[in-house]
Each structure stands twice: as structure tokens, then as C-alpha cells.
Amino acid sequence: xxxxxxxxxxxxxxxxxxxxxxxxxFDCLGSIKLLSFLAGALLRxxxxxxxxxPQIILCQSIESVTRSIPGGTYYVxxxxxxxxxxxxxxLKECAALAQSVWAIFVERVDTTTVRYGVMSYLATPTSxxxxxxxxxxxxxxxxxxxxxxxxxxxxxxxxxxxxxVAFSTVRESIKSDRDIVKFADSCVAADTAEPSKRYMRSLIxxxxxxxxxxxxxxxxxxxxxxxGMTDAIGLSPxxxxxxxxxxxxxxxxxxxxLELQRTEALLQGLLQSDGIVTFNDGGQITAYRxxxxxxxxxxxxxxxxxxxxxxxxxxxxxxxxALVGSALKSALFRSQDGHTLYVGN
Numbered sequence: 001x002x003x004x005x006x007x008x009x010x011x012x013x014x015x016x017x018x019x020x021x022x023x024x025x026f027d028c029l030g031s032i033k034l035l036s037f038l039a040g041a042l043l044r045x046x047x048x049x050x051x052x053x054p055q056i057i058l059c060q061s062i063e064s065v066t067r068s069i070p071g072g073t074y075y076v077x078x079x080x081x082x083x084x085x086x087x088x089x090x091l092k093e094c095a096a097l098a099q100s101v102w103a104i105f106v107e108r109v110d111t112t113t114v115r116y117g118v119m120s121y122l123a124t125p126t127s128x129x130x131x132x133x134x135x136x137x138x139x140x141x142x143x144x145x146x147x148x149x150x151x152x153x154x155x156x157x158x159x160x161x162x163x164x165v166a167f168s169t170v171r172e173s174i175k176s177d178r179d180i181v182k183f184a185d186s187c188v189a190a191d192t193a194e195p196s197k198r199y200m201r202s203l204i205x206x207x208x209x210x211x212x213x214x215x216x217x218x219x220x221x222x223x224x225x226x227x228g229m230t231d232a233i234g235l236s237p238x239x240x241x242x243x244x245x246x247x248x249x250x251x252x253x254x255x256x257x258l259e260l261q262r263t264e265a266l267l268q269g270l271l272q273s274d275g276i277v278t279f280n281d282g283g284q285i286t287a288y289r290x291x292x293x294x295x296x297x298x299x300x301x302x303x304x305x306x307x308x309x310x311x312x313x314x315x316x317x318x319x320x321x322a323l324v325g326s327a328l329k330s331a332l333f334r335s336q337d338g339h340t341l342y343v344g345n
Contacts, residue, residue, distance in 0.1 A: 002160035013039050013165055020155060020163040026141050030082030031058060031108060037087035038145050039153045039165040047096060054091070054098035055130060059142040062107045062119060068137040069130075071122025074105060079115045090116045103130065125199060125248055125260055131156040149209065149338025179332060179342035180205050186218045186330040186344050187279040188242060199245050200283060207268050213336040215276040215317050218329040218344075223278045223287045226327040228319070231275070232290040239263060242283030276320070281329055292319050317341065 003023045014036045021032060038056060045052050059065050066072030077093055080086055094104045094116060101123040107115045121133060134142040138158045148154040148164065155163040184201040208214070219226065224234050244263040248256040267285060270277050275289040317333040321343045324331055330344025 002162075004162045004164075016163055016165065017155070020157070020161060021143075023161040024141065024143065024157040024159050028108060028111065030111065030114075033084075034058070034082065034087055034106070034114075035143065035145065035155065038091075039155065040167070041087055041091060042145065042147050042153050043151070043167055045091060045095060047092075052095045052099075053147045054095045055103040055144060055146040056090075056098075057103055057105045057119065057130075057134065057142055057144055058108065059105065059134075059140065060108050061140060062105045062115070062117075064137065064140045065105070065134060065142050066119055066121075068140070069121050069133040072119065073121075074119035075117050076115055077117040079109070079113065081112055082114065086114070094118055125245060125257070128198075129202065134158050135160060149340075150336070151338055177205070179340045180208065182342050182344060183216060183218070183330055183332040187281060188283045189281060192242070192283070193246075195249065196242060196246060196283075200241065203241065203264065203267075207264075207271055208334050208340075210268070211271045211334060213313055214271050214334050215313060215320065216279065216332040216334075217276050217290075217320060217323075218279045218281055218331070219286065219327060220281065220329045221327055223290060223327075226323065228293055228323070229276075230291050230293050232278075232287045234287045235285060238280065238284035238286045239266060240282075240284045241267065276316075292316050294319055 003020075014032060017032050017035045017039065021027065021035075035058060042053070042056070045054075057065060062074050066074050077097075078089075080089060090104065090106060097118045098104045102118050102120050105117060105119045109115055121130060131144050131146075134144055134156075135158050138160070140158060142158040144156045146154060151167050153165045153167075155165070181201050184204045185197060188197055188200055204216070217223075223229055224232050241263055244256075244260045248260045250256075267277075270285065270288040273289050275291050277285065278287045278290055280286050314333065314335065317331065320328065320331050324343050325345070330342065333339075333341040
């Protein structure tokens with residue numbers, strides 16, 4: 001059975017990594033030390049003042065990994081012995097290259113030596129995640145290390161085990177994945193095809209990972225008519241995310257891909273705006289810059305509307321929660337540090 005582990009300051013990273021690799025049926029002291037270093041280094045890795053968030057794959061055979069995933073290819077950058085400075089060396093030489101569809105790989109040659117470099121894979125709107133790709137062949141040892149959010153680095157193994165290293169004194173685990181899945185599923189019709197559901201989940205997860213905090217809501221009615229919702233900018237016609245994706249999935253043309261990319265880029269911009277972004281349950285974006293003012297405050301001035309940022313965003317979410325079950329189908333809160341909350345049916 002696959003195991004999911006969370007590590008915080010109450011449990012050492014090295015101990016957690018050792019346990020995680022045990023579930024992956026892999027025992028290597030050098031790999032334990034390297035993974036423990038990378039778990040901390042990836043949280044806020046910078047070069048020349050620019051923050052980088054590379055994905056890293058530790059494996060026993062990069063040839064086997066790239067052969068088993070769609071469009072897999074790799075370039076070797078160098079080789080080195082296991083040492084305390086190995087992780088720093090790999091990041092220094094490869095992190096700037098590991099962007100977009102490129103990731104860093106570290107291949108364990110033997111108990112004392114590794115090869116490292118960058119690898120790439122086929123990434124389209126219909127592709128599965130890199131974590132799912134490495135699980136295609138669970139007989140070959142492979143671990144994906146990547147930053148999950150502002151306070152957490154996640155390790156996922158080919159056998160399906162995971163380890164969350166949470167650098168936070170506030171909570172031990174940010175169970176954001178499950179919350180995002182619930183919200184994304186509430187934004188599409190129940191009979192929506194599974195590939196379209198997976199796309200919506202992936203899209204929201206990707207965009208939230210790059211946001212500085214927001215509130216998303218799925219409305220069962222016209223949000224502009226909901227009591228307490230103020231200053232909303234309605235989108236007419238709504239931005240149809242599902243239609244753009246399904247058009248691309250149906251014909252795969254360059255024009256369809258361009259339209260889908262435009263839709264994603266626009267939604268990313270909406271999430272950077274103050275206020276709430278609202279969806280309907282057909283996968284359409286209906287409004288943005290929506291602010292919530294409890295009906296009891298209806299006689300206050302417009303300037304008294306809550307500015308949705310920081311602690312005020314959380315207070316606004318607490319108010320929005322009262323609408324779920326009536327005007328709203330669901331709501332999702334995401335703080336700047338990655339804390340995620342969901343409320344819905």
C-alpha cells in the first residue's frame with residue numbers, strides 16, 4: 001500500500017527521508033543525505049536574485065526513466081562523488097536550465113558516484129504530471145523532488161509513496177491537493193469526461209502555485225445578483241475554460257492550442273487581481289474583483305468593503321463560507337504562504 005508522510009520540525013527531515021525511501025524499497029546513505037539537502041534547498045533557491053523552482057528526479061537509470069515517459073530525453077552535464085557539497089554543485093550547474101519542460105536528473109551510478117544533468121518530457125494540456133509519469137514504470141527506482149507551495153517541498157516515488165517536508169511552525173501538513181481537487185470538480189458538470197476533470201484540477205493547481213493568495217468561488221447563480229457581493233466585474237461572455245480545452249483535445253490544432261493558452265494566461269491575470277474570482281459549474285469564469293460585504297454592512301460606504309489581502313482575505317473567506325449551500329456551490333481560500341481551505345458540498 002502506498003504511504004503518504006508529512007515531516008515538520010517535530011520530525012527530522014533525514015529521518016523522514018529514510019522512512020520514505022524504505023517504503024520505496026531503496027537504501028542508500030548518500031541518496032538520503034542528498035535528498036535531505038535538496039528538500040531544504042528547494043524551498044527558496046535563488047541565483048542572481050531570481051528565485052528558481054526546478055523539479056529534480058533522483059533515479060538509478062535516467063535511460064529507463066526517459067524511455068518510459070512520453071517524449072523523454074536527457075543531457076548529461078557532469079559526474080561527481082557523493083559529498084556534502086554535491087547538492088550545491090548540482091543546483092549551481094543545472095537549476096537555471098531546469099525550466100518549463102526541463103527538469104534536473106541525478107542518476108545514482110553506484111554507492112559513491114552520480115551522474116547529473118537535465119531531462120525533458122512531452123508536456124501538453126492533456127499530459128499527465130511528471131510525478132505520474134515516473135510511476136508508469138514502478139519497477140525502476142525514481143523520486144521526484146519539487147516545491148509544492150511556499151512552505152512545503154514534496155517527494156514522490158515511482159511506487160506511489162510521498163513525503164511532504166513542511167517548513168512551518170504553524171501546521172504540519174497543508175492538504176491543499178485534496179482541497180483543489182474538490183473545488184475543481186465542483187466547477188465542472190458531474191458527467192464531464194475524466195480528462196477534462198483532470199485538466200481543470202491541474203490548471204487550478206498550477207495557477208494557484210504561482211499566485212500570491214486568492215479566493216475562488218463556484219456560484220450556482222449569477223454572482224452579480226448575490227446579496228453581499230459588491231464591485232464585481234462580470235465577464236460577458238464568460239471565459240469558457242472547458243470549451244477551450246475540449247476544442248484542443250478534439251482536434252489538437254495550433255489554433256486550438258493558442259486559444260487554450262490565451263485562456264490560461266487570462267485566468268492567471270485574474271488571479272493576480274484583488275478580490276474573488278468566480279466560476280460556474282460549467283467550467284466558465286464569470287466574474288473577478290468580487291468583494292464580499294455581509295448584508296448587515298450594506299449601509300456602509302463602498303470604501304468600507306474589505307480589501308482582500310493578508311488577514312483580511314481570510315476574514316472575507318469566513319464570510320463567503322456562509323453562502324455555500326445557497327448562492328455558492330463551493331469556495332477555496334489560498335493564502336500567500338500556500339495555506340489552502342475548502343468549503344463545499
